[in-house]
Amino acid sequence: MxxxxxxxxxxxxxxxxxxxxxxxxxxxxxxxxxxxxxxxxxxxxxxxxxxxxxxxxxxxxxxxxxxxxxxxxxxxxxxxxxxxxxxxxxxxxxxxxxxxxxxxxxxxxxxxxxxxxxxxxxxxxxxxxxxxxxADREVGKRSDALTTVILGAGTAGEALLRDLRQSRAHNFRVVGFLDDDRAKWGMVVGGLAVQGGLDELPRVAVEEEVRHVLIAIPRLPAARLREILDRCSDLSLTYKILPLSFRYLDDRVSAAMLQDLTPEDLLPRAAVDLAEGGHLGAIAGKVVLVTGAAGSIGSEICRQLLASGVARIVMVDMNENGLYLLQRRFEREFPGRAVEAEVADIRDEGRIRGLFAKWRPRDVFHAAAHKHVPLLETAPGEAVKNNVLGTLHLARAADAAGAERFLYISTDKAVRPSSVMGATKRVGEMVVRDLGRRSRTRFCAVRFGNVLGSAGSVVPLFREQIAAGGPVTVTDPEVRRYFMTIGEAVGLVLKAGYGDHGDLCVLDMGEPIRIVDLARQMITMAGRVPDVDIPLRYTGLRPGEKLTEELLTEEEERTHRVTEKIFAADSPLPPTGLEAGIEELARAAAREDGDAVRAALPDERI
Structure with a gap:
């Protein structure tokens, strides 16, 4: 018919x-x-x-x-x-x-x-x-119509306006464009004027009573986006942006593609291509074991490895429910790939040796760790058992099984640590680097800062506090942290692991960001006004925290060399008494002697 x-x-x-x-x-x-x-x-x-x-x-x-x-x-x-x-x-x-x-x-x-x-x-x-x-008239008559301006009067902006006009399933009443290209100022695009550069957004928002902003600039720098949010922090605007896929692919622009602005959009995001340098050849066909697989970093490592062609992924974690759901997801997304889930505690040396004997992994990515700084200040023994002894068990098992590579996920808190968490991760670095000196397995520690949106990070906490109407809590107005998106961080971790750059690699995290600025920008993205709609409250530094983190010690800074956003650090050799020190830590942790644990950890400020 x-x-x-x-x-x-x-x-x-x-x-x-x-x-x-x-x-x-x-x-x-x-x-x-x-x-x-x-x-x-x-x-x-x-x-x-x-x-x-x-x-x-x-x-x-x-x-x-x-x-x-x-x-x-x-x-x-x-x-x-x-x-x-x-x-x-x-x-x-x-x-x-x-x-x-x-x-x-x-x-x-x-x-x-x-x-x-x-x-x-x-x-x-x-x-x-x-x-x-x-359609324009109908949207304009709606009681919930949002007066909207489009940032970007290029191909993407024009196509977005065209798509909006073809549909009535939205409430955006577009009144004009803004674009930093001076040649476009005063031009008429789709019947609407380009009213100036992006710096004019506060003026246009007031004059036109704008309530919503659609960002249609495919490669808008993250620094420019943060600047726009800062300029408009008192205007109660809401924002949507074209997704990352459109920035790198030749996608057809559609209003359905628009996404809410997120903290990840505030960071420079470079696509990490594992094909560069021949890394895909080193990954394809391998059996790879990943600890902490149900966590944010571990699950992304598994996903990228599966996408790169590993033959079998062995996911190890204590979180059996998270592990089960992750296995089902990967089996659906990567049919034909072997996805194994193993519930295991890395502190159990016998269980770990059994897993290596069962699966014989060629490569190991160790992402399991206790990482919550204030909590571990009250449980230093648990930090030692997991972050030090668990790492030791895995490293020894990988060596005994003849694994080709062992990559240890470290943290910037391991540099001149002021916390139990940071100190135990520092010892973990020493463990893998020390064993690597006498093993055929290539051992490497990769150190980086915070990843946005990971479990336990400030981003989910800020979202929850904003949704509840505040206050948003920040420890100190001068606290700064390094940030990177999970996808980019893991891509660089894989490049470091398969690049054979040395036994200690540090990711280039760019410039550290003030946490209070991130909090204010998240409030602005939610359409609220910082300190007016949502108050900020300073709570003071918690035990073990520092105002700023570092990625390299002074010795490492003098000798580092840069490769593809990866620093390969020539760090001092682990101390000769490392094994005896670890035995002392193990005994102190076993008898729950927190003071003895702190005394045995390698830093003067713990």
Missing amino acids: IVRKNHVRHLLLLLLDGGIGALCLLGAMALRYEGDIPRAVEGHLRNLLPVVAGARILASLILRLHRWSFRHSGLTDGSRVLGAGLLGSGLFVMVVFVMRLPEPPRSVILIEFLLSTMVMAGLRFSPRLAWMYL
């Missing part, structure tokens, strides 16, 4: 094009002779009308104008109409010449071409223009 309706519509369009050609030829003759067509010409005209009608129908058929989409036509389709106009006139002239019919004046042929092309274009584009006009 639908096919029959389409055939009828196609036939009607072709007949209309033929009729348009005939009427426009008649009109061209009337214009040429100023309304008084000679009788001799009238006689010839009767023979020419069916010829021009047939030529127009054939041209439309060849260029498929009868299969027109009235809702989704664009510039490319307009060129098809022009092409059909030229082709139809050419066919008309050719038939007249071949059949030796009386040749009409050249001016008539030109006028008929212009009239027919304009009428055919009007027939096809007017329904869309009418739909867009009615």
Whole structure:
């Protein structure tokens, strides 16, 4: 039934094009002779009308104008109409010449071409223009209409406006564009003016009573985005942005692609290509074991490894529910890949040796750790058992099983640590680097800062506090931290692990960000005003915390070398009494002697 309706519509369009050609030829003759067509010409005209009608129908058929989409036509389709106009006139002239019919004046042929092309274009584009006009009016009349401005008057911004006008399933009443390209200032895009640069957003928001901002600049720098949020922090605006996929792929822009602005958008995000440097060849076909697999970092390591072609992934974690759900997700996303889930405690040396004997992994990524700084200040023995002894068990098992690589996930808190957590991660670095000096397994520790959105980070906490109406709590106005997105951090971790840059690598985290600035920007992204709608409260540094973190010690800074956003540090060798120190830590942890644990950890401030 639908096919029959389409055939009828196609036939009607072709007949209309033929009729348009005939009427426009008649009109061209009337214009040429100023309304008084000679009788001799009238006689010839009767023979020419069916010829021009047939030529127009054939041209439309060849260029498929009868299969027109009235809702989704664009510039490319307009060129098809022009092409059909030229082709139809050419066919008309050719038939007249071949059949030796009386040749009409050249001016008539030109006028008929212009009239027919304009009428055919009007027939096809007017329904869309009418739909867009009615959609704009309908959205403007809605009680929940949001006065909106689009940032970016380029291809993405224009396509976004076009898509919005084709749908009534939204409440965005767009009033204009802003763009930093001075050449576009004052231009009219889709009937709306480009009212200036992005710095004009506060002024335009006040004058036009803007409530929502759509960001359609594919590669807007993160620093520029943070600047915009800071400028508009007192305006209660809400924001949406095109997703990361559109920035790197040639996607068709759609309003459905818009996403809420997130803290991840505030960071520079470079796509990490594992194919560069031949890393995919080192990954494909391997059996890889990942500890802490149910966590934020561990699960992303598993995902990227599966996407890179590992033969089997062995996911190890104590969180059996998270592990079960992750296994089901990966089996769905990566059919045909072997995804194994093993519930295990890395503190259990026998269980760990059993896993290595069972699966014989070639590569090991150790992401399991206790990482909550204040909590571990009250449970130093647990930090030692997990972060030090668990790491030792895994490293020894990997060495005994003949694994090719062992990569240990460390933290910037391991640099001149002021906390039990940081000190135990520092000892973990020493463990893998010390064993690596006498093992055939390539051991490497990778050190980096915070990842946005990971379990236990400030971002989920701030979201929860903002949703509850505040206050948003920050320990100190001068606290600064390094941040990176999970995807980029893990991509660089894999590059460090398979790049063989040395036994200690540090990721380039850029410049540290003030936590209070992140808090204010998150409040602004939620459409609230910091210190007005949502108060901020300073709680003071918690036990073990520092105002700023570091990625390299002074010794490492003097000798580091940079490779692909990865620092390969020449760090001092682990101390000769490391094994004895670990045994002392183990004994202190076993008897729950917190003071003895702190005394045995390698830092003067614990």
